Amino acid sequence: MAQEKNWHAERMTDIPFSGIRKIMQEAASLESQGKSIIHLEIGRPDFDTPQHIKDAAKRALDAGMVHYTSNYGTLELRQAIAEKLQRDNAIRVDPATEIIVTVGTNEAVAIAMLALIDPGDEVLIPDPTWLHYFYCVQLAGGVPIHVPLREANKFQIDPADVARAITSRTKMLIVNSPHNPTGAVLDQALLKEIAALAIKHDLLVLSDEIYEKIIYDGFAHFSIANLPGMAERTLTANGFSKTYSMTGWRLGYIAARKHFADAMIRVHQYSATSATSFAQAGGLAAYRGSQECVREISAEFARRRDFVVRALGQIEGMSCVKPSGAFYVFPSIKNLGMSSEEFTLCLLREGVAVVPGSAFGDFGEGYIRLAYSNSYANLESAMERIAGAVRKIRA
Numbered sequence: 001m002a003q004e005k006n007w008h009a010e011r012m013t014d015i016p017f018s019g020i021r022k023i024m025q026e027a028a029s030l031e032s033q034g035k036s037i038i039h040l041e042i043g044r045p046d047f048d049t050p051q052h053i054k055d056a057a058k059r060a061l062d063a064g065m066v067h068y069t070s071n072y073g074t075l076e077l078r079q080a081i082a083e084k085l086q087r088d089n090a091i092r093v094d095p096a097t098e099i100i101v102t103v104g105t106n107e108a109v110a111i112a113m114l115a116l117i118d119p120g121d122e123v124l125i126p127d128p129t130w131l132h133y134f135y136c137v138q139l140a141g142g143v144p145i146h147v148p149l150r151e152a153n154k155f156q157i158d159p160a161d162v163a164r165a166i167t168s169r170t171k172m173l174i175v176n177s178p179h180n181p182t183g184a185v186l187d188q189a190l191l192k193e194i195a196a197l198a199i200k201h202d203l204l205v206l207s208d209e210i211y212e213k214i215i216y217d218g219f220a221h222f223s224i225a226n227l228p229g230m231a232e233r234t235l236t237a238n239g240f241s242k243t244y245s246m247t248g249w250r251l252g253y254i255a256a257r258k259h260f261a262d263a264m265i266r267v268h269q270y271s272a273t274s275a276t277s278f279a280q281a282g283g284l285a286a287y288r289g290s291q292e293c294v295r296e297i298s299a300e301f302a303r304r305r306d307f308v309v310r311a312l313g314q315i316e317g318m319s320c321v322k323p324s325g326a327f328y329v330f331p332s333i334k335n336l337g338m339s340s341e342e343f344t345l346c347l348l349r350e351g352v353a354v355v356p357g358s359a360f361g362d363f364g365e366g367y368i369r370l371a372y373s374n375s376y377a378n379l380e381s382a383m384e385r386i387a388g389a390v391r392k393i394r395a
Contacts, residue, residue: 015135020355023344027353038382040370041353043180043328045245047300049282050293053244056285060278069274071265073101073253077280080287081253089209090226091236097258100265101280103272105210105239105252110136111271112206112235112254115263117142121171126157128330128357128364130180130208143169148363151332154321155182159193166197172204173197175224178211181360181369182330183305183323185215188222195227205234210252211326213243213294216302219324225255232257242326243294244286249279301327304372304379311383315390327373330357334366336393343393344368350389352382 020041027037072078078095085091093099102108109132117123119141125133127146134144147165149155162173175194177186186194198205205224212221225234239252254264268274305323312320312331320331333343340356347354347368357367372379 011139011141014138018131018359020359023348023353023355023359026345026348030348036351037348037353038351038374038378038385039353040372040374040379040382041355042373043242043371044247044373045242045297045301045327046373046375047245047297049245049249050286050289052289053246053282053285056289057249057278057282060281065277065281067277069101069277069280071269071274072096072099073275074277074280074284077101077284077287078253080284081255084287085236085255088212089221089223089236091223091231091255093255094258098261099253099255100261100268101275101283102239102252102254102268103275104241104250105208105237106132107268107272108237108239108252108254109133109206109208110139111264111267112237112256112260113137113140113142114267116204116235116260117171120169122167122169124162124165124170124173124203125361126174126176126179127361128155128181128367129174129176129361131360133174133176133206133208134361142171145170146362149179149182149184150363151319151321151367155179155184155330156186156190157194159190159197162194162197166201166203170201170203172206174206174208176208177221178215178323178325180211180326181328181355181357181364182321183326183328184321185219185221185324187219191222191224192227195224195230198233199229203233205230206237207234208237210237210239210242212238214298214301214327215325216298216305217324221325235260240283240286243297245297246282246286249276249282251275251279251283301372304374304376305329307376308370308372308379308383311379311387315387317390317394327371329370329372330367331370332367336390338393340365340368346393347386347389350385352385352389 082095113136117140235256344356357364
């Protein structure tokens, strides 16, 4: 029999299905069989989108805002984004030419890689991390380089590790703060060291700041683009999904100097065309409206974080660095004598869905990611189930 033809592009050989989605599918299969599952695997707020944002989108629909917008997004939304970037991040950009509204921050990362990374270019990526970065680099033909994050260092990136990883092929460095999956927040002093390396070695920086408003304990968010010499080499990606509980709206943006935007807009044109028109009306209301919803969501996440960290600390065999931002904890299971995937499957059998650390890179093994973006009551039940599972393992 003749060998079946492989119709896949060669570049897809090393692009796996999402480890997070794999767990979601496993959990859904168990639920279809009647199993009770508490979902702590998916990185989305469990809150409804604030009412004033939904109302703005409804008004836009009723007003006939159902057609294409500019490829860059509506000018009014870009102006609101520019105002926000200047007010909150001390970043100055031209809303007409230096902001692209994207179909989620995922797309912002993808178009940056496809527009700016050539085959063979190396991109330094802190590991563990959101693996979207790795695979967007690979889709562009680039080479992702793992820069380790260590629990002993509270998952802060070490500039010495960055310096060691730089070669003549290095073109870009990824910065993600607050960080997914560890919740680490980079302070200004550390960002200055990273910026100095980027300037010294003439590197681009992609700064993903999607969790910037979900931050605790008096920590402040700093944008690397506002440091001297960085505006001309930094791409700032952000969006509305996490801060305003708008994950399903698929609305993000990327801000960068015009010559970068000129390249990225062409990828955006030939893939997404434009973000959804009435969703952009919702984004405008999010940035121009009351921010009380942001404070309320962040305060509730802080309450949940404190409970989860306290509960995990009482489980023998597990340890957990207290996160300073985002809505994840990344506890170690290294003392339990099993892989992160084995432990994740064990928890699924007990009715709790989390993500194995191995889904976040080479240095994620030995950990799990737990998203406390679920109700306090469900978190209490989940911690009881996790404690029970660990007791069985240790027995």
